[in-house]
Amino acid sequence: METLAAFDVVVIGAGVTGCSAAYHLAREGHTVAVVEQGIIAGEASGRNAGGIRQNGRTKAELPLAMNAVNQWMRFRDELGGEFEYTQKGNLIAGYSTEQQQSMAKDAQRLRDQGLSVQHITDKQAIKELVPALTDQAVCVNYVANDGKAQPFKATRFVAKLAKQHGAKFYPFTQATRLVCTGDAISGIETARGLIATKSVIAASGPWTISLLKDIGINLPMRVRRTQICVTAPVPYFLDQWVSSGTVYLHQTVTGGVIIGGSGPWEALNFNKECTLSSLQRFSRRAQQALPNLKNVRLLRSWAGSVDMTPDSQLILDRIREVEGLVICVGTCGHGFALGPAVGQVCAEIATGKKPSLPIEGLSLYRFAPDLDFDATYKITPEPL
């Protein structure tokens, strides 16, 4: 196969992680190509609900989430990015004493890690913070500088930044094989020909599984559908992103209320059809959380493919078996929010630098090599 080009680093996947990695590499002066099988931001990075939160993040992911918020702010405030990014708070609602106790603990854990989070149990204070929330809520965990953005525009903006710094994008160019010479990466094969490189960042979500399987590496990951719907526009009434049981809700700048939320009732496959049962769950659960939604019309629904790991945390690591391969996959629906931070860390590792953020807890090697994801995944009925 003819060698078409050579780059210092090749990124597989033009989602937010790949675009961000390309941006951080290109601004440091490295030559970088991003190969993408479809359109830029066409999968989960562009079709998620747009949450940018630190609230409730695990110990391992919180430092990345906090760094990412700063980068998203920089993209908006210093680099002029227009992607509907607002920071009006993220709140998680609790409905029982048991939930309240575990949420109080969680708030303290997040505070210990340096996040400013309020655990509010006073009903009047909750009502003042978010008047539309049902009075059934007994507590909320609230982070004031969390927010949301339009993820397709946001990811395209990061791609634009990368291009401005000289990164080359190749949409509709599927990476078909990682080429190794001995134990080191020497290039990648694409649908359009061979690209020579000694450094590959695989940020290709669930499509990474088969690429790595080819070179003998088993990723403990599976793909799962997430569904989302949006209502017709209604007068502005909701500042915050609200998580309530199996659903989350927020109102976009154009007035529609986005309702989404996935769980173990979804099968592990690439199906992106929407189901009436999820629309029913969204309608019921959304009305429970925000009773004023009763007379609002559902307008559209969509779905995306999310790559899941056994502990619902992403994998960001250098592959030990092969020289020159970094992976950032299995983002479990957190990829959009964390994108700028994980992309930066990928760029650092790929160019031999020490990562500027802690990623020890996100190693691939935290899982047993023979771990059988399918055996651990139990399908449960959808809580309609």
Add this chain to the structure above:
Amino acid sequence: MGDCNDCIVCRCEDVKLSQIRQAIHDNGAVSPQEIKMLTRAGMGMCGGRVCGQIVGRVVAAETGIALEDLVWTRSRPPVRPTLMEEVADPSVDAIFAQSKAQSSTPPWMLHKETSANTLAATSELHVDALSPAQEEG
């Protein structure tokens, strides 16, 4: 296409022809799917019934991609705006139970099927051509 840049293509969301052209030429959009996500064309009350075909034709005209090679948007429930109260009503359980998720060709497969033609058509306009000359750069 003429110079009717102020023409409204999507009436529900007030999207003008100029905005669609801008998404193509400034943001590299090559598909109705991207136009929808960048401009909101087709996201309004009619679900793209009015503008869907027009958007596709504008993309085809501006990029040179054949209509049949475009990555189109798709129809999903609810087909028409529906009261949440009605969707939530237990009386529709039986109807919903009959509607199991149907698998069909996922869009990422469509990308692969159309990639050759799409690439050929867009290689100058939107896709940086991979050529041996770039090895020097």
